[in-house]
Amino acid sequence: MELLKIEEVAKRTGLTKRAIRYYEDFGLISAPERTQGGIRLYSEEDIEKINKIILAKEVLGFSLAELQQYLEFQTIIEQQKSEYRTTEDREARRSKLIEMSQVLQKEKMMIDLKLTRMAQFQEELIEFEQRVLKAIDQLHE
Structure with a gap:
């Protein structure tokens, strides 16, 4: 290597x-x-x-703290996948899948929060742009 x-x-x-x-x-x-x-x-x-x-x-657009949390989630998922693959017990496998699902839901919530913030920011920009365009039109009158 x-x-x-x-x-x-x-x-x-x-x-x-x-x-x-x-x-x-x-x-x-x-x-x-x-x-x-x-x-x-x-x-x-x-x-x-x-x-x-x-x-x-x-x-x-994750901050460093959010990146750290995201990477922790990734580590947990990898551990769960590994444990899932190495166990034969049906109930233990089900438990690992449930745990993975819970971590994935947390990851999705992080991303959803970012998307919501981005949408809000975009809306503010659109509103500001509309005011600027309206002001331009008024100057042409």
Whole structure:
């Protein structure tokens, strides 16, 4: 497995080295392996996780705290999936599915809240634009 220095990770993700270190300090990504000299070394998995964070931040507009919660939900779901696959007991499998469903509902609620806020913001912009266009029309009269 090839490990990459932070400079290469920054190039591949579009983040600054400082942002990558901040994500680590904030707990969004795990502390990477280090050389004896203390140089951070990142795996492809680390890069994938960073790219997921970037996508959630850009597309969903999540704050860092919301990203942290979102990633915690993702971890819980992965654990539940793994436990679901490894158990044969029908009731235990049902329980895992219910737990996954509950976490997914929480994730959907986070996204719904963001969408509601975005819709409100868009409505304000539309109203302001209409007032500006009306003012322009009045100046032409």
